Amino acid sequence: MLISFKDDAARDGALAGLHDWEVRTGFQSTRVFARFLPRQNAERGAPMLVAGDPAAPLSSVVTEAGVRYGVHFGTGYSSGLFxxxxxxxxxxxxxxxxxxxxxxxxxxxxxxxxxxxxxxxxxxxxxxxxxxxxxxxxxxxxxxxxxxxxxxxxxxxxxxxxxxxxxxxxxxxxxxxxxxxxxxxxxxxxxxxxxxxxxxxxxxxxxxxxxxxxxxxxxxxxxxxxxxxxxxxxxxxxxxxxxxxxxxxxxxxxxxxxxxxxxxx
Ligand SMILES: C[S@@+](CC[C@H](N)C(=O)[O-])C[C@H]1O[C@@H](n2cnc3c(N)ncnc32)[C@H](O)[C@@H]1O
Missing domain, CATH: 3.40.50.150 (Vaccinia Virus protein VP39)
Incomplete structure (x- = not known):
């Protein structure tokens, strides 16, 4: 799960909302990353792990409508799939x-x-x-x-x-x-x-x-x-x-x- 936030309050609100949503839907995310959305591109950084196993690999494969895409949370601001x-x-x-x-x-x-x-x-x-x-x-x-x-x-x-x-x-x-x-x-x-x-x-x-x-x-x-x-x-x-x-x-x-x-x- 990747959360994008513009300030700390937005990040904390999104994390609390994610928790409620997981309880409601029964969906359990294994890792949660959070990424700051800066005003300037030069300030963009890689997402940070906020929950889950820090030893797990930063790359993964996701499936959207039957199509597989590689995502990577350590290579920079964008993970590979919009x-x-x-x-x-x-x-x-x-x-x-x-x-x-x-x-x-x-x-x-x-x-x-x-x-x-x-x-x-x-x-x-x-x-x-x-x-x-x-x-x-x-x-x-x-x-x-x-x-x-x-x-x-x-x-x-x-x-x-x-x-x-x-x-x-x-x-x-x-x-x-x-x-x-x-x-x-x-x-x-x-x-x-x-x-x-x-x-x-x-x-x-x-x-x-x-x-x-x-x-x-x-x-x-x-x-x-x-x-x-x-x-x-x-x-x-x-x-x-x-x-x-x-x-x-x-x-x-x-x-x-x-x-x-x-x-x-
Ligand atoms: C917003 S991303 C495109 C996202 C893509 N359409 C998708 O859905 O995954 C912009 C891309 O444009 C590339 N780019 C920027 N300027 C370019 C140029 N003048 N010619 C070719 N590629 C360029 C960047 O390297 C970057 O990968």
Missing amino acids: VDQRENRAHLRGIAPKRLLNTFAYTCSFSAAAALAGATTVSVDLSKKSLDRGRENFLLNRLPLDGHRFLADDVLDVLPRLERRGENFDAIILDPPTFSLGNRGRRWNVEEQIGDLLHAAIGVAAPGAWILVSTNCTRLDRASLERAARFALKTARLGGSFFHAPPLPDFPHGEGAQTVWLHLK
Whole structure:
């Protein structure tokens, strides 16, 4: 169990709530980790064990809707799986795209979910280590790696390259960080560049493609993602509609990633 908290009172409240919930449901967590959510990325640290056996391994395998993912509580701030994306992974499996482009792929959870539904996948992330964990997620699900590409590169360089090669995709995941430094020290800022990213993604989208637009930036809500998507559609002279995955009972309204699926005509 991983609890994220913004201050000590929130942590203690969550731990007490967890205890009550365990009594009510009969669910018994074997270990509980707590992770401080700082305002600045630079202050991010690994989760701390607050209950359970300190000698037990920090890595484990979890199962979500029959798909296995590796998680690790000792490698840094993120453990390997964003649970607030589970309904979007379920939607992706339902779409069953033939070709998936997973940008900002991290540990490739969307790629593994789509591959199990028959997709060939291209996963792009600056971090080679995260892509290695992505390959491990494929192996955990007995998915062969052939037919799947893992590109350790900057999404902003890869998208135009894929377009020049005439590649296109039936589903595209756009889940960028709020800020990052890409190839040649290029700065990424989601608030300023989400429109350009959408435009580049539409350039490699097949007719009828689904594009997931997602952000954790607290200054962008779902309405602003939809505005950016509408503008990108207008520029590309395309039509489309929006789909929202169902709300999550364990994430208060407005918490977790803000997401919307754009379905191209
Ligand atoms: C929010 S995580 C993505 C989470 C992922 N969609 C998931 O559900 O597991 C952001 C990822 O973007 C990667 N990243 C940041 N800037 C990038 C860039 N310019 N090009 C490629 N990857 C980038 C980071 O290494 C990180 O793994």
